Amino acid sequence: MHHAPVGRGSMTVRRLARALSPLPEESLPGLLLRLAYRMERSPARAARLCGLIHHQNRLPGEYLISLPAERIGPFAAAARLNVEEANALTLSSFAALYPPLASVRIDGSRNTTASRKSWAASISSRYCAACLLGDGSPVQTLYGGPWKLRWHLPVAYACVRHRTLLSHTCPSCGGTPNRPTNTERQGLITHRTTSGLHPAQCRRLVPDVHGAPAVPCAARLDHDRQAARVPEADLSVLLALQHCIDQRLMCDQSTADAGQSASDRYFFPDLIVAAHLIRLSWPDGARYASSTSLADLIDRHVSSAAARRHTPEPDGRMPIAWDAPEDPAECAAVLVAADSLLGHEERDDAGMTDRVRPLAASAFSRNPANIGASLRRMDVLPFCCGSELVIRKISGPGGTGYGWHV
Numbered sequence: 001m002h003h004a005p006v007g008r009g010s011m012t013v014r015r016l017a018r019a020l021s022p023l024p025e026e027s028l029p030g031l032l033l034r035l036a037y038r039m040e041r042s043p044a045r046a047a048r049l050c051g052l053i054h055h056q057n058r059l060p061g062e063y064l065i066s067l068p069a070e071r072i073g074p075f076a077a078a079a080r081l082n083v084e085e086a087n088a089l090t091l092s093s094f095a096a097l098y099p100p101l102a103s104v105r106i107d108g109s110r111n112t113t114a115s116r117k118s119w120a121a122s123i124s125s126r127y128c129a130a131c132l133l134g135d136g137s138p139v140q141t142l143y144g145g146p147w148k149l150r151w152h153l154p155v156a157y158a159c160v161r162h163r164t165l166l167s168h169t170c171p172s173c174g175g176t177p178n179r180p181t182n183t184e185r186q187g188l189i190t191h192r193t194t195s196g197l198h199p200a201q202c203r204r205l206v207p208d209v210h211g212a213p214a215v216p217c218a219a220r221l222d223h224d225r226q227a228a229r230v231p232e233a234d235l236s237v238l239l240a241l242q243h244c245i246d247q248r249l250m251c252d253q254s255t256a257d258a259g260q261s262a263s264d265r266y267f268f269p270d271l272i273v274a275a276h277l278i279r280l281s282w283p284d285g286a287r288y289a290s291s292t293s294l295a296d297l298i299d300r301h302v303s304s305a306a307a308r309r310h311t312p313e314p315d316g317r318m319p320i321a322w323d324a325p326e327d328p329a330e331c332a333a334v335l336v337a338a339d340s341l342l343g344h345e346e347r348d349d350a351g352m353t354d355r356v357r358p359l360a361a362s363a364f365s366r367n368p369a370n371i372g373a374s375l376r377r378m379d380v381l382p383f384c385c386g387s388e389l390v391i392r393k394i395s396g397p398g399g400t401g402y403g404w405h406v
Contacts, residue, residue: 013051013078020139022081023146027125028063028089029178029188030147033199035079037143042195047188050078061123061186064152065104066092091121091152097249098153099269119154119272119324123186124178126151126166126328128159132200132222144199144222150249154324155268157332158242163235165228166328172219175204176326191216228329230293237290238332241339274338276322277356279305280363288340289333297333301325 020034029043036046047059051074052067054060067075067090076086087093095101100120125147132147134140150156151166158165169176178190191203200222205214230238248267278285282302289295305325325331341355 013074015080016078019080025148026146027149031089034143037199042193043189044192050075059188059192061188063188064091064123066090121152124176126168127221128162128166129222129224130162155245157328158238160239160243167224168326168328170202170217170219171224173204173206173217234291234294237336241336270342271338274341275334277359277363278334278337280367281359284362285359288337294333297330301330
C-alpha cells in the first residue's frame with residue numbers, strides 16, 4: 001500500500017501503516033516504545049519514521065519537555081495524530097499547572113541538569129508496575145499499559161489507583177529506567193537502537209561476567225511488586241497528598257490561568273521551597289514528619305545526599321543539594337513534611353513566619369553558599385536579601401498569594 005508523504009523538505013515523512021492511538025496520560029517515549037515493539041523495529045527507527053531523529057542522529061531528551069515547532073506537524077501526521085494529541089505527549093501540557101516547567105529551557109546545546117535543579121522533570125521515569133501491566137484490553141495486553149507523563153515529575157511518587165508507591169529502579173539489575181551510561185548523552189530513550197524489547201522491559205545494558213558484549217537486562221518492570229513498603233497509616237497520608245497533587249495536575253488546563261486561586265497558583269512553588277527548607281535544616285524540622293518511619297526516610301535521604309555530595313554519579317554529574325530526591329519513598333516523606341510545614345489552614349503571615357523562620361535560620365547557618373542560590377533557582381523568589389526568610393502577601397496576574405523572601 002502506498003502512503004503519501006507528509007511534511008516539508010527534510011522533514012518529509014510517511015504516515016505509519018501500523019500506528020497506535022496514545023493511551024490516557026501516555027508520554028512521548030512511552031508511545032515510541034509501543035510503536036517500535038508493534039513494528040518490530042528499534043525505537044530509533046520508529047522515531048526516524050516519525051520525523052523525530054535530530055540532525056546529529058539523536059533522539060533528544062528535551063523532546064520530553066516540548067517538541068520543536070518544525071517537528072510537531074510531521075510527527076503528528078506520521079503517527080496519525082492531531083497537533084493537540086502530539087503536544088499532550090510532552091510535559092508542555094503541564095506547564096500552565098506546574099510552574100517549574102514554565103521556567104526550564106532545554107535545547108540541543110544543553111543537557112537536562114537544569115530540569116533536575118528546578119524540580120521541573122526527570123528524563124528517567126518512575127513507574128507503577130500495575131499500570132505498566134495494562135488494563136486487560138487487547139491492545140494493552142499485547143503492548144503494555146502507558147508510561148505516564150506525570151511520572152517524570154518529581155512530585156509524582158505514588159499511584160493512588162493501585163495504592164502503592166512508585167518504583168524508580170529495575171528489580172533485577174537495580175538500574176534506573178532511561179539513565180544513560182557514562183558515554184551516552186541523555187536522550188529520550190536509552191539504547192534507542194536496541195530492538196525486540198517489550199515497552200515494559202528494562203533497557204539497561206548489563207555487562208557479561210565472562211567478558212562477552214553487554215546485553216539488555218530485559219527484566220519485566222510490569223512484574224515488579226517490590227515497590228517500597230510503608231506502614232498503612234503512612235501510606236494513607238502519602239496517598240492523600242498525592243491525590244491532592246494529581247488533582248492540580250490533571251485539572252482542566254484550558255482554564256488554568258483564569259480559574260486558579262492564589263493558593264492553587266502558589267501550591268507547587270510553596271511546596272518545593274518548603275521541601276528545600278525541610279532538607280537543608282534537617283533534623284530541625286523533624287516535628288513536621290507525621291511519623292517516626294517517615295522521619296527515618298527523610299533522615300536516610302539527607303544522610304545519603306551528604307555522603308554523595310562530592311561523589312560523581314554514574315552519568316558523570318555531581319549530586320546537587322537542591323535536586324529532587326530520586327527515591328519515591330524518600331521524596332514522598334519530604335513532601336509530606338513540607339506540606340505540614342505550610343499548614344492546612346488559611347495561611348497567615350505571622351503563623352507562617354513563625355514556622356518557617358527557625359528552619360530558614362538553621363538552613364542558612366549550615367548551608368550558607370547553597371540556600372539562597374537554591375531558592376533563587378526555583379524562580380519563586382522576587383528577590384533575596386540577607387539571611388532572614390520572611391513571608392508577605394504579593395499581588396500578580398493570578399491574584400494575591402504569598403512571596404518568599406530570603
